[in-house]
Amino acid sequence: MGIRLLDAPVDRRDDPRARTYIVDHVKPGTTIRRRVQLSDNTNGPLTASLYIGGADIAKGSFRPTDKGEPSELSEWGRVSPTSVELKAGGTADAEVTLAVPASASAGERYGVIWAELPPSQGSNVREINRVGVRIYLSVGPGGEPASDFTVDSLQGSRRADGVAVVLAQVHNTGGRALDMSGTLSLADGPAGLSAGPFPATLGTSLLSGQTEPVTIVLGKEITGGPWKATLEVRSGVLRRQAQAQITFPDKAGTSSPPTKAENVPQHKDKGILVPIAVGFIALLFLILLVLALREYLRRQKAA
Structure with missing residues (x-):
């Protein structure tokens, strides 16, 4: 089963995050509505229940809360219908309503619009099967808090299996949560070698003020260096580039000292x-x- 967001605000039409998640900024007392579409990618019918759950962001990860755990978004929101019958290969739409109380305090709330299948039983393990669309809802008077970030350092390391990895420490200097993605390229290596671009491992989410590592996995063939590393990091329409000279250790399971990154002016x-x-x-x-x-x-x- 799949789920996707069908609507995005006109003023965010160029933001890839807004086409995947709800990332609105609203004033207290505002009601927003979005449509989601469920799809049955199996050879048989499916029955899914729909609801809104809470979430938080900690240690670089977006973490949904357990079903039934109270949250502001689950209190403010509803999904209609609350249950859908899907035919094999078919789709169904649902409307999500988020009514922010006039008394709501300023700040960003996180949650998920869930589509959940009945639990399956097997070998004494109860499995919950669900898919969702994330919610990043900023509430406050006036305009949306600005988003920005810096890359503080780049560090070369080698995993226990000998694969070279780069850890980029990214600092969220703005007022909203970020979802990081990006690529890293190596140049001016031994004998003038270059390599990449290598994609960053997805899944790093940063709260305002947080600093967490973004991981880029390279390969065993990457030698010690030194290398000129260029990292391009994105979150939605926000894009930043940083450079540093890095090295990789020869011994597996060890790391080179981190190098301060130079953030390239736009x-x-x-x-x-x-x-x-x-x-x-x-x-x-x-x-x-x-x-x-x-x-x-x-x-x-x-x-």
């Missing part, structure tokens, strides 16, 4: 400059096209 980040330049060129072309069309029409009228 005006020097090619990943940001290139889209801006392309957009500027396209705008200039459009202006020239409009001017040429006006001149053509003027001459036609004069003739």
Whole structure:
């Protein structure tokens, strides 16, 4: 069984997080509505119950609370219908309503919209099967708190199996929780070697003010270095780049000292400059096209 969000606010249409999760900022007393779609990816019918549960973020992880544990979002929200019958290969939609009380205090709340199948029994183990859509709901007067982060350090290490790994310490300096993703590339290595890009291991979530490691797994073939490491980290539309010279230990199960990362200013980040330049060129072309069309029409009228 699968579940996905069908709606996103117009002002967040370019934010990939808003197409996957509810990440709204609202004032107290606001009611928001979103639709989710369930899908049956099996060869038989399914019956799923729908509800909202709480969650928190700790030690770099988004952690849903147990079913039935009270939370503000489970009190504020409801899902309609509360149960759906799915045909094999079919889909069904449901509406989620979150009514924030006028007395709600400022802050961010976390939760999950769950679609749950009946528990299965097997060898004395009761298994709960459910899928969900995360909720990051910021409440407060005025505009949304700004989001930002820095990369504090990069550290090369080698796992017990000999695989090279980079740990990037990321600090959430903004006012909202972040979900980190990204890639790391190596250059200027021994004999001028380069490697990557390597994807970051997904799943790191950061509360405002928290610092947690983002892990990038490379491979056994990566030698000690030194290497020039360039890390690009993203959370939604937010994007930052950092660089550092790192080394990897030869011995398995050990780590090199962390190296302070240099956060690349955005005006020097090619990943940001290139889209801006392309957009500027396209705008200039459009202006020239409009001017040429006006001149053509003027001459036609004069003739």
